[in-house]
Amino acid sequence: MAAAARLTLLAPVAAVGRLTLGLTRLTGALTLFALRGLLACLSLPFYGRQLLQQGVAIGFMSLPVIGLTAIFTGAALALNIYTGGGRFNAEQIVPQIVALGITRELAPVLAALMLAGRVAATIAAEIGAMRATEQIDAMRTLSTDPFRYLVAPRLLAGVVTLPILTGVADIIGIAGGWLVSTLTLDFNPAVYARATVDFVEVWDVQSGLIKAAVFGFIVTLMGCYHGYTAIGGARGVGRAATRAMVWSGVLIFATDYVLTTLFTRG
Amino acid sequence: MTVTTPILEWRGIRKRFGGKTVLNGLDLEVDAGRSLVIMGGSGQGKSVTLKLALGLMRADAGDVLFEGKALSGGLGRHQQKLYRASGVLFQGAALFDSLTVWENVAFRLINADGRSRRAARVAALEALDQVRLESSVADLHPSELSGGMQKRVGLARAIVGRPRILFFDEPTTGLDPMTAEAINLLIVDLVKRLGCTAVSITHDMVSARTIADDIAMLDQGKVVWKGPVKDLDQAREGVVQRFISSSAGPPPAAG
Ligand SMILES: Nc1ncnc2c1ncn2[C@@H]1O[C@H](COP(=O)(O)OP(=O)(O)OP(=O)(O)O)[C@@H](O)[C@H]1O
Ligand SMILES: [Mg+2]
Numbered sequence: 001m002a003a004a005a006r007l008t009l010l011a012p013v014a015a016v017g018r019l020t021l022g023l024t025r026l027t028g029a030l031t032l033f034a035l036r037g038l039l040a041c042l043s044l045p046f047y048g049r050q051l052l053q054q055g056v057a058i059g060f061m062s063l064p065v066i067g068l069t070a071i072f073t074g075a076a077l078a079l080n081i082y083t084g085g086g087r088f089n090a091e092q093i094v095p096q097i098v099a100l101g102i103t104r105e106l107a108p109v110l111a112a113l114m115l116a117g118r119v120a121a122t123i124a125a126e127i128g129a130m131r132a133t134e135q136i137d138a139m140r141t142l143s144t145d146p147f148r149y150l151v152a153p154r155l156l157a158g159v160v161t162l163p164i165l166t167g168v169a170d171i172i173g174i175a176g177g178w179l180v181s182t183l184t185l186d187f188n189p190a191v192y193a194r195a196t197v198d199f200v201e202v203w204d205v206q207s208g209l210i211k212a213a214v215f216g217f218i219v220t221l222m223g224c225y226h227g228y229t230a231i232g233g234a235r236g237v238g239r240a241a242t243r244a245m246v247w248s249g250v251l252i253f254a255t256d257y258v259l260t261t262l263f264t265r266g
Numbered sequence: 267m268t269v270t271t272p273i274l275e276w277r278g279i280r281k282r283f284g285g286k287t288v289l290n291g292l293d294l295e296v297d298a299g300r301s302l303v304i305m306g307g308s309g310q311g312k313s314v315t316l317k318l319a320l321g322l323m324r325a326d327a328g329d330v331l332f333e334g335k336a337l338s339g340g341l342g343r344h345q346q347k348l349y350r351a352s353g354v355l356f357q358g359a360a361l362f363d364s365l366t367v368w369e370n371v372a373f374r375l376i377n378a379d380g381r382s383r384r385a386a387r388v389a390a391l392e393a394l395d396q397v398r399l400e401s402s403v404a405d406l407h408p409s410e411l412s413g414g415m416q417k418r419v420g421l422a423r424a425i426v427g428r429p430r431i432l433f434f435d436e437p438t439t440g441l442d443p444m445t446a447e448a449i450n451l452l453i454v455d456l457v458k459r460l461g462c463t464a465v466s467i468t469h470d471m472v473s474a475r476t477i478a479d480d481i482a483m484l485d486q487g488k489v490v491w492k493g494p495v496k497d498l499d500q501a502r503e504g505v506v507q508r509f510i511s512s513s514a515g516p517p518p519a520a521g
Contacts, residue, residue, distance in 0.1 A: 126364075130362075134356045134357070135360050135361070137322045137360065138356055141320055141349050141352065142377070143349045143378035143379075144373070144374070144377045144378050
């Protein structure tokens with residue numbers, strides 16, 4: 001009886017312990033996986049054809065979604081800032097704040113989230129299915145390293161294309177703000193554009209693009225990791241896809257905070 | 267140096283999954299140029315035995331030796347040497363479904379040997395011809411093929427690099443008897459023509475008798491009987507006898 005009571009009392013402690021151990025193990029496995037992936041990116045042979053394919057699938061095909069997201073976000077942001085600015089008689093601040101908000105924060109984060117939804121799950125499902133049907137084993141017996149053939153091209157495509165997508169989102173997002181401001185808020189088009197150009201610093205854009213590169217790595221890494229380690233057939237593949245998407249999202253927000261802290265200190 | 271070492275050798279292999287012991291001191295060897303068939307009940311560790319040699323799993327104890335030297339698994343140099351020398355047909359064919367048939371067959375040539383796509387395609391078409399597939403399937407995707415054709419493509423992919431040692435995991439399971447027979451004969455023919463060593467797994471006694479020089483019977487994590495296929499019917503071991511009688515096919519119809 002006493003032993004049982006002690007067990008119940010200790011149950012929460014055990015649960016915390018299990019969780020901690022689980023997280024530690026996951027972090028370790030993930031770090032090793034990421035290092036192997038990076039190493040594969042930096043060593044030969046280099047599968048250019050795969051990289052091109054992934055660049056198109058991951059980057060180019062995401063353009064429409066990310067463009068749409070950006071234009072509506074820019075427009076809504078302008079309206080909100082106009083309302084908020086009005087409370088201080090500072091409506092003219094709209095172009096500056098829109099530009100700042102889009103380049104430093106919204107374009108990279110939203111583009112990354114869209115990529116997480118579109119790409120992380122796809123990658124996880126693709127690689128997970130290859131794992132389940134022994135295609136990854138087959139690849140190794142064909143003297144081809146799956147890290148170089150499957151993982152590296154996806155990681156590289158993520159790191160290269162997300163900053164480009166973010167650059168596009170910067171322009172479209174700011175244009176969205178400009179459109180709604182000149183069409184409905186009586187801003188002078190030229191004055192608005194001038195204000196944006198004069199205000200934005202190179203670093204605003206740069207810091208956003210750096211964030212995007214990191215997010216691109218995170219999204220594709222999550223897809224590859226959860227797919228590669230998927231177990232348990234078709235259900236395992238489904239689980240891997242969901243996990244890849246959810247963990248991408250969480251890590252994007254967490255990393256965004258850390259990077260923003262670093263970038264605003266200097 | 268006059269004693270011939272077996273081309274492939276499992277020595278004292280132990281392997282457990284969780285609390286379950288699958289291989290318990292497995293010893294087995296294959297001599298160069300022979301066709302060995304591993305038989306045994308379901309879940310006796312036949313696939314695991316193959317995967318250990320292919321470095322796709324790690325043994326808890328014991329070694330697999332290729333040409334007398336222990337395989338290190340994964341990315342080790344000797345393991346890579348085995349990959350270079352071998353062709354594998356997986357149980358489900360394991361074709362890459364994002365690639366066409368010929369790109370599957372030519373995968374090693376393009377991605378590991380650095381051959382041009384054009385030269386690789388020629389070699390792939392040749393291999394497809396050897397497994398009696400029309401060149402018209404070359405540009406299809408694996409999902410457009412029947413199971414039997416997928417097995418043939420898998421076979422073509424296994425032989426395309428002129429391997430010295432071939433691995434077949436249940437090459438005929440899930441196929442109708444006619445297709446199974448065709449695949450068996452194809453394997454016999456290929457092994458003879460290419461002069462390869464072959465290690466196959468099968469449940470099917472008919473297949474085994476067709477393709478084997480030697481048979482090894484796996485039970486309780488060990489090899490309980492091994493010998494030339496002609497001696498199989500003289501084996502005293504209960505497992506072997508049960509296996510022979512249970513897979514002898516349906517008894518002849520009365521009357
Ligand atoms: N990756 C794995 N994780 C856990 N258990 C495994 C794994 N691979 C195999 N096993 C277990 O090892 C045992 C032997 O598996 P194996 O696939 O070698 O059997 P087999 O002899 O090939 O059977 P079958 O004829 O049905 O294919 C099984 O009980 C299986 O559950
Ligand atoms: Mg098996």
